[in-house]
Amino acid sequence: MPKVKSEKKFRKHQDIQKQGIGFNKDIGQHILKNPLIIKTMVEKAGIRNTDTVFEVGPGTGNMTVKLLEGSKKVVVFYILFITCNLPLYNKLHLIVGNVLKTDLPYFDICVANLPYQISSPFVFKLLLHRPFFRSAVLMFQKEFGDRLVATPGSKLYCRLSVNTQLLAKVNHLMKVGKNNFRPPPKVESCVVRIEPKNPPPPINFQEWDAMIKICFSRKNKTLGGAFRLNSVLDMMEKNYKLYSSMKNQMVDKDFNAKEKVTQILLSSGFESKRARNLDIDDFLSLLLAFNKEGFHFS
Structure with a gap:
């Protein structure tokens, strides 16, 4: 057969x-x-x-x-x-x-x-x-x-x-x-x-995607853990200094990216949250919190 x-x-x-x-x-x-x-x-x-x-x-x-x-x-x-x-x-x-x-x-x-x-x-x-x-x-x-x-x-x-x-x-x-x-x-x-969606949300998609990539790099861990990785902190510090120079702003000598990022996460309420449970509005709030303090992702 x-x-x-x-x-x-x-x-x-x-x-x-x-x-x-x-x-x-x-x-x-x-x-x-x-x-x-x-x-x-x-x-x-x-x-x-x-x-x-x-x-x-x-x-x-x-x-x-x-x-x-x-x-x-x-x-x-x-x-x-x-x-x-x-x-x-x-x-x-x-x-x-x-x-x-x-x-x-x-x-x-x-x-x-x-x-x-x-x-x-x-x-x-x-x-x-x-x-x-x-x-x-x-x-x-x-x-x-x-x-x-x-x-x-x-x-x-x-x-x-x-x-x-x-x-x-x-x-x-x-x-x-x-x-x-x-x-x-x-x-x-x-x-x-x-x-x-027409019109689309008024944000830079490349920057948004770069942040979302960090958030989901440790999907089951807290955002505090994801954003305190050395590679992430190095990138954020580099971008912070670049944007500051573009605006002719001096960076404090005692600037510490890890402390600043932790402070932003704590004050915005995202330190202990996990990416898997956040919706679009949550991620928009997180991006805004970083941008307000001079941190960008692209």
């Missing part, structure tokens, strides 16, 4: 190759084959007939066809596009290349079954893209999607959760099992909708 099953798989693979279709798992190419999931993703995107839609990794074009039907234009980024026999082809704009290394085009909506290995950098490239887009409906590995929507106190709450939720409203839409793909991936998947 195992031999028969193996032969069937081999014949199926040969049939696919005869059609000129090959799958490259090294670039995350697992083709979404369930039309109901494709239909749901497109519906959840809320596409208007005046919209330009952005898609990454079109594969066989199953999703692309549906996007073309309801939009004004579809811009597709791809490394390997398996077929070009699509209806409404005149509405399709193809761009060959690595989406992480190329400027993004103008678009209103993003809908994509992403290669999972580019999930994190792609999300932040999207969220920092201007002009603003309306929303993105994206397929992710389930654990990554769960981290995006995780709330304070949950096991998956992390730097990714905080940074994404600072810049956008994030909602989990549905789970997607392995068997909805060809070939099936090793992990479960999910679909998430991301709506950027």
Whole structure:
């Protein structure tokens, strides 16, 4: 029996190759084959007939066809596009290349079954893209999607959760099992909708992210412990002196970064708190407390 099953798989693979279709798992190419999931993703995107839609990794074009039907234009980024026999082809704009290394085009909506290995950098490239887009409906590995929507106190709450939720409203839409793909991936998947906040919070994102990285470097320890690491104190002292010189302010001879940082944490009430339990407002208050005393993170 195992031999028969193996032969069937081999014949199926040969049939696919005869059609000129090959799958490259090294670039995350697992083709979404369930039309109901494709239909749901497109519906959840809320596409208007005046919209330009952005898609990454079109594969066989199953999703692309549906996007073309309801939009004004579809811009597709791809490394390997398996077929070009699509209806409404005149509405399709193809761009060959690595989406992480190329400027993004103008678009209103993003809908994509992403290669999972580019999930994190792609999300932040999207969220920092201007002009603003309306929303993105994206397929992710389930654990990554769960981290995006995780709330304070949950096991998956992390730097990714905080940074994404600072810049956008994030909602989990549905789970997607392995068997909805060809070939099936090793992990479960999910679909998430991301709506950027417009206008964004009036803070320097690089500085924010640098602080959040410190906070979550010791996720289960107190912030007092995280900020008193020698490497962190050295960086903060260097930045303090740099910003002081930019403002033509003298640094006291007896300046002690460790004592100053501890004082800020104690007076703001964050000394004994843990990053895993803090929300966006808490982190904003912490950043403000440091900035008021001349400490910056970038």
